[in-house]
Amino acid sequence: MDVNRREYEKRWYKALSPEQMEARRANARSWYEGLSPQKKKEMNSAKTESKRNKRPPKRKKMSVEELRISHKENEQKRRDKMTDEQKKSNAKIVAARQTPEKKYSKKTYMKEWRQSLSSEKKKERYAEERKRISRMSPEKRESIINSYHRKWKKLHPETGRRGCNVRRVRQLNCEGSHTAKEWIDLKEKYEYRCVSCGRGEPEIKITLDHIVPLSKSGTNWIRNIQPLCKSCNSRKKDKTIDYIGALKDAGK
């Protein structure tokens, strides 16, 4: 086994029995008692010094007025740090927001600007953002990723339920894929009804069913998918029944 010294010592300590630990502690105590007073003092001061260094510096409490001033100072510092190019682009943004036809808030202006970007530029910005997040502390990173996830879920309400399906498809290593929009379109085509029993939402809940089951090497293409209610889906189990084909035949 290849472990470094520190890891090895850690494991060695863990493997000790309680009696052995107590014996080691007693040994250390007696060694400390035998030291000269001068040496004891030195050791204690070294200990407190290392503790003090580990503690983060205390933050001064500020009044509202002081906070306002420090905020202004920080803002000034930020402005001083800006390059000429950044200043120019900032001025451009401010000017563009105040067009005679429309007065934008900063938020809406930036939203429209982001939408107007080319796909390469978007990818670039996305990579930069990923880098920025990766440098953060784990707790902060998690909270930011969660907030992004929440936003994304709000924008794509259909994909949440599809998530489990995608995971299952990946696990089974199946062929083919379909988008969330294709699935919505399929449901719309059959008026949000179960293609087997004909009951519709909201009486039942439409679930996604593979005509040829994934366990029998069915694909995940949209042509292998039919909307079924929960009870019809569980009745079908892993049989291959094409309800959509049957509907078409009946239509003829």
Ligand SMILES: [Zn+2]
């Ligand atoms: Zn049904």
